[in-house]
Amino acid sequence: MKYMLMLVSDPSDEPRPDSEQFGPYMQEWFAYSTALSEAGALVSGEALQGTETATTVAKRDGKRIVTDGPFIESKEVLGGFYVIDVANLDEALDWAAKIPNVHFGRVEVRPVMEFDS
């Protein structure tokens, strides 16, 4: 089954790029992605730029409405995601628990909807 792991955290909790912890922290992400890939579980995954770079689009009465910012303002934001393909929810939860920022952030695990072909 495919699951999306949505990585939600407060960006101010992350090690800053000029800090000593930053290098090892990046190494953890690299190791995590490699492990997912080597286990054959990785479908895709991306890290996102901050919500200050977000633009939100909607269409109302046929008219396009473009606004600056994310669709919802909050301290904790979606910082990235992985889509993984594993046997069941327990395996997905095991992978989610190994995500490097799970110590201060949270991971929402959602099954991907499958459509009958």
Next chain:
Amino acid sequence: MATPTVAEVFSEQWTRLVAILVRDFRDLGVAEDAAQDAFVEATTRWPHDGFPASPGDWLLTTSRRKAIDRIRRAHRLDALLPLVSCNAAERVARLSGDTCFDDEALDEQLALMIGCCHPALPVESQVALTLRIVAGLSTHQVARAFLVSESTMTRRLSRAKDKFRLAGIPLDKPDLGTLQARLPAVCAVIHSIFTEGHASVGSKELIRGDLCDEAIWLGKLLTHLVQEDPEVCGLSGLDASHRRKTVRSNRCRWHACSDRRAGSVLVG
């Protein structure tokens, strides 16, 4: 030994039957419906045709056929069929006697108990699923236990079964690590059923023996499935604390059970 009643067979066979069907069909809803269909057929056929030599085999064959029929029709019945279940008084009388369990499909029964108490389900759903799927109470009985309407309970159970299927909650035999991590949740569910029976909020009765007895029965089943776990062993205390009020030993039945078990060990 006197011919058992359908209700007695229900109490002995329900969990094993559902557990095997869940293993085969990988769907709680399909397993629950098929097991129920088989018992409905048993209540109409056995009194006429006589009891089958092996009720467990008869039920398994019948419910597998029912499950396949249902899947073929590609049609899930949301409205549950009239529920086969014994009335509460019969159940209490049976549960308070010495209990014996079918020794088949133990791994599947354990997987079922562990699955129904998955942390991805809200605790109230874990308790409701355990009573409906593992203990075999009717939706009506589970609703009464929670003091909610039957339609509310039907929705709660159906949401829980949907999450099971859509989120991919596993129903496999747990490995040792998973088992140890998950047993406390199962014990917590059993304790909360027992506590609800003793201090039922909003109920006129101070002690509802039916829920206490279900908790004791579930505790015995879990102790039977998982031996030598200190927390699980603690569940036998439920029985001791409750026994003063409800003890009703049934020696004949106990001997019949031990004879049968001894027989099955010898036969292998």
